[in-house]
Amino acid sequence: MALIVQKYGGTSVGTVExxxxxxxxxxxxxxxxxxxxxxxxxxxxxxxxxLALANELNDQPRGRELDVLLSTGEQVTIALLCxxxxxxxxxxxxxxxxxxxxxxxxxxNKARIMxxxxxxxxxxxxxxxxxxxxxxxxxxxxxxxTTLGRGGSDTTAVAIAAALKADECQIYTDxxxxxxxxxxxxxxxxxxxxxxxxxxxxxxxxxxxxxxxRAVEFASKYNVPLRVLSSxxxxxGTLITAEETKMEQALISGIAFNRDEAKLTILGVPxxxxxxxxxxxxxxKQNIEVxxxxxxxxxxxxxxFTFTVHRNxxxxxxxxxxxxxxxxxxxEVTGDEKIAKISIVGVGMRSHAGIASTMFKxxxxxxxxxxxxxxxxxxxSVVVDEKYLELGVRSLHKAFExxxxx
Amino acid sequence: MALIVQKYGGTSVGTVExxxxxxxxxxxxxxxxxxxxxxxxxxxxxxxxxLALANELNDQPRGRELDVLLSTGEQVTIALLCxxxxxxxxxxxxxxxxxxxxxxxxxxNKARIMxxxxxxxxxxxxxxxxxxxxxxxxxxxxxxxTTLGRGGSDTTAVAIAAALKADECQIYTDxxxxxxxxxxxxxxxxxxxxxxxxxxxxxxxxxxxxxxxRAVEFASKYNVPLRVLSSxxxxxGTLITAEETKMEQALISGIAFNRDEAKLTILGVPxxxxxxxxxxxxxxKQNIEVxxxxxxxxxxxxxxFTFTVHRNxxxxxxxxxxxxxxxxxxxEVTGDEKIAKISIVGVGMRSHAGIASTMFKxxxxxxxxxxxxxxxxxxxSVVVDEKYLELGVRSLHKAFExxxxx
Numbered sequence: 001m002a003l004i005v006q007k008y009g010g011t012s013v014g015t016v017e018x019x020x021x022x023x024x025x026x027x028x029x030x031x032x033x034x035x036x037x038x039x040x041x042x043x044x045x046x047x048x049x050x051l052a053l054a055n056e057l058n059d060q061p062r063g064r065e066l067d068v069l070l071s072t073g074e075q076v077t078i079a080l081l082c083x084x085x086x087x088x089x090x091x092x093x094x095x096x097x098x099x100x101x102x103x104x105x106x107x108x109n110k111a112r113i114m115x116x117x118x119x120x121x122x123x124x125x126x127x128x129x130x131x132x133x134x135x136x137x138x139x140x141x142x143x144x145x146t147t148l149g150r151g152g153s154d155t156t157a158v159a160i161a162a163a164l165k166a167d168e169c170q171i172y173t174d175x176x177x178x179x180x181x182x183x184x185x186x187x188x189x190x191x192x193x194x195x196x197x198x199x200x201x202x203x204x205x206x207x208x209x210x211x212x213x214r215a216v217e218f219a220s221k222y223n224v225p226l227r228v229l230s231s232x233x234x235x236x237g238t239l240i241t242a243e244e245t246k247m248e249q250a251l252i253s254g255i256a257f258n259r260d261e262a263k264l265t266i267l268g269v270p271x272x273x274x275x276x277x278x279x280x281x282x283x284x285k286q287n288i289e290v291x292x293x294x295x296x297x298x299x300x301x302x303x304x305f306t307f308t309v310h311r312n313x314x315x316x317x318x319x320x321x322x323x324x325x326x327x328x329x330x331x332e333v334t335g336d337e338k339i340a341k342i343s344i345v346g347v348g349m350r351s352h353a354g355i356a357s358t359m360f361k362x363x364x365x366x367x368x369x370x371x372x373x374x375x376x377x378x379x380x381s382v383v384v385d386e387k388y389l390e391l392g393v394r395s396l397h398k399a400f401e402x403x404x405x406x
Numbered sequence: 407m408a409l410i411v412q413k414y415g416g417t418s419v420g421t422v423e424x425x426x427x428x429x430x431x432x433x434x435x436x437x438x439x440x441x442x443x444x445x446x447x448x449x450x451x452x453x454x455x456x457l458a459l460a461n462e463l464n465d466q467p468r469g470r471e472l473d474v475l476l477s478t479g480e481q482v483t484i485a486l487l488c489x490x491x492x493x494x495x496x497x498x499x500x501x502x503x504x505x506x507x508x509x510x511x512x513x514x515n516k517a518r519i520m521x522x523x524x525x526x527x528x529x530x531x532x533x534x535x536x537x538x539x540x541x542x543x544x545x546x547x548x549x550x551x552t553t554l555g556r557g558g559s560d561t562t563a564v565a566i567a568a569a570l571k572a573d574e575c576q577i578y579t580d581x582x583x584x585x586x587x588x589x590x591x592x593x594x595x596x597x598x599x600x601x602x603x604x605x606x607x608x609x610x611x612x613x614x615x616x617x618x619x620r621a622v623e624f625a626s627k628y629n630v631p632l633r634v635l636s637s638x639x640x641x642x643g644t645l646i647t648a649e650e651t652k653m654e655q656a657l658i659s660g661i662a663f664n665r666d667e668a669k670l671t672i673l674g675v676p677x678x679x680x681x682x683x684x685x686x687x688x689x690x691k692q693n694i695e696v697x698x699x700x701x702x703x704x705x706x707x708x709x710x711f712t713f714t715v716h717r718n719x720x721x722x723x724x725x726x727x728x729x730x731x732x733x734x735x736x737x738e739v740t741g742d743e744k745i746a747k748i749s750i751v752g753v754g755m756r757s758h759a760g761i762a763s764t765m766f767k768x769x770x771x772x773x774x775x776x777x778x779x780x781x782x783x784x785x786x787s788v789v790v791d792e793k794y795l796e797l798g799v800r801s802l803h804k805a806f807e808x809x810x811x812x
Binding site (some may be wrong): 066072080144233 | 550
């Protein structure tokens with residue numbers, strides 16, 4: 001008998017009919033002998049409805065009260081799912097984050113889970129109940145309601161699975177797993193049966209938005225096997241686990257990409273120690289997040305410095321950079337908002353040489369010019385002209401034979 | 407500086423605009439130097455919306471989960487009101503029933519308040535905050551969410567006022583006070599400035615549905631001055647307090663009436679001890695509530711027994727009574743569902759004779775036949791043919807000069 005934590009997102013519980021579908025799925029699982037803890041999001045649209053009400057009353061609602069408001073969304077779904085289960089004679093008990101209790105710090109709207117008291121959940125399971133927990137929420141040490149930020153229900157599910165030492169944490173969503181790349185770009189993109197935590201983290205942060213990064217980090221830290229499945233289609237989904245050294249690893253697991261970036265370059269800055277912080281300090285001060293950073297080795301005592309930001313922050317960043325350039329007596333500031341980033345990800349590249357050169361050659365064969373390169377242990381990212389994004393992804397997908405099962 | 411507990415009902419917080427109005431009202435009160443605790447209901451319509459969702463999933467939802475669901479209604483309004491106050495720079499803090507905490511027994515859907523922890527409320531007031539509390543809800547000793555039943559927000563407000571020893575508990579609603587009788591029936595019905603708890607209890611239970619009976623009982627028990635006011639109109643409302651012996655009491659404070667009743671009579675039952683329970687026992691067993699009960703002194707060893715029930719229970723009661731009549735070998739069963747009850751209420755009648763005869767004479771003068779009479783210390787009720795209800799109420803209102811301020 002396995003202990004399974006299942007999480008259903010907003011679209012999976014978006015209507016009364018879908019809640020009934022979830023109930024039926026759970027009953028089937030229970031009949032197979034599994035013990036079930038279910039974590040739910042708010043019905044899709046509900047959080048936005050509540051936010052709209054809040055914004056009519058206050059243009060900048062305080063975090064504490066926003067959390068009191070938003071946390072009602074999941075409280076509604078947990079009660080409704082229990083009712084649906086009980087209609088079929090199945091015992092079920094719901095718990096809000098505060099009731100469990102899921103203790104968090106007091107950073108309203110994006111709190112972090114500190115500790116989970118698993119007594120009530122265990123007691124419910126012992127009685128044979130399906131235990132239904134509100135995702136996305138908890139409370140601080142004074143009993144103030146907190147929320148974990150959007151998508152936090154994934155994190156709730158993983159944290160509960162970790163606390164209970166569950167056999168698996170299953171995230172039901174509207175996609176049926178993690179793919180080698182976006183199937184809208186590459187037709188024969190393949191669903192991965194398995195992927196490591198590390199690879200998933202690189203894939204997620206690069207735009208394959210299937211799972212919350214925090215949830216994957218949490219699962220990795222506590223070694224909770226995580227599975228992404230579809231609420232609407234049958235299938236085994238994708239299992240995300242720790243790296244198994246025994247297994248032959250695929251070289252590359254997937255290709256992530258991102259067209260939301262823009263790059264900025266400051267040319268001919270004096271090559272002094274501390275120059276990077278002088279450039280990036282004022283950018284960070286405006287809460288602009290910087291992604292890739294490249295500094296070339298200088299000559300004639302000057303250097304060129306390039307970084308990428310979210311495309312929405314391009315204009316602001318450009319203004320700041322022009323001011324900095326004047327102060328530093330730099331030669332010139334250039335920028336480009338028509339760029340795209342393509343990354344290949346895979347733990348296999350740790351033990352295999354030549355991955356990078358395959359990537360570069362593949363792109364060169366298509367006459368795609370690379371303007372920036374950045375690498376990590378299990379990832380190589382390149383920046384190219386935006387118009388070559390699809391071509392680049394497709395050629396790489398083919399070059400690394402990602403549509404074939406290995 | 408007075409400590410005031412104010413309660414706003416569902417229509418008073420039914421839209422974003424109305425919540426803004428409530429906020430403005432509160433700010434005005436605070437500027438006058440009052441310390442404020444505010445108790446809110448759910449936005450009007452919200453409870454019904456949630457109930458409809460529940461009923462789609464379960465034809466008889468379990469009390470525990472229903473309470474988890476319904477309690478979200480007030481949680482939304484308390485957060486929204488705090489946001490509206492904060493938009494004006496006023497500090498405000500919201501608390502759910504569980505957070506306060508308002509400890510109740512575990513009778514879901516109609517829990518009773520056992521104890522209120524006033525620490526958090528007092529701490530908020532001390533910091534100069536307006537403290538906003540969710541009405542209608544609490545939690546049992548295990549932290550399960552409970553609700554007090556419909557209209558329970560009045561009770562929450564009074565209970566908090568009692569715990570804080572507040573100077574006054576103000577119930578804002580859609581009427582501007584308690585009237586001598588229903589203004590829809592008597593045009594010159596007058597708003598009472600003051601009424602005693604006892605009178606209010608008699609008025610409320612008789613159909614002048616301004617306040618929850620439980621709330622009045624609670625206020626009476628803990629001697630909390632209670633004021634009913636309109637959310638939409640200026641005015642002092644009606645103050646409900648303990649009887650002040652110093653004051654000259656009006657003879658009659660008001661006239662209540664009720665056309666939802668039906669009467670049943672069992673004629674010629676053997677006049678033995680225990681006969682009343684033999685007749686009413688089977689009625690009570692079917693959860694039918696009996697209001698007035700009259701038994702005439704018997705003759706020839708038999709007696710007649712009459713009682714009233716809610717009109718919806720008339721047919722069921724009739725069937726039960728016919729069965730009982732057979733068993734008891736009673737002569738006959740009769741009934742009438744076209745009746746109305748009129749009651750005059752006033753603490754003054756304790757010390758004044760002749761009230762009853764004035765009532766009976768007034769009705770007789772209009773040729774209204776009285777079919778049942780029942781009296782308590784501060785109330786006289788009569789049952790008349792339904793068609794004479796308005797005429798009866800109007801003549802009594804005139805006879806007791808209720809439209810004139812005394």
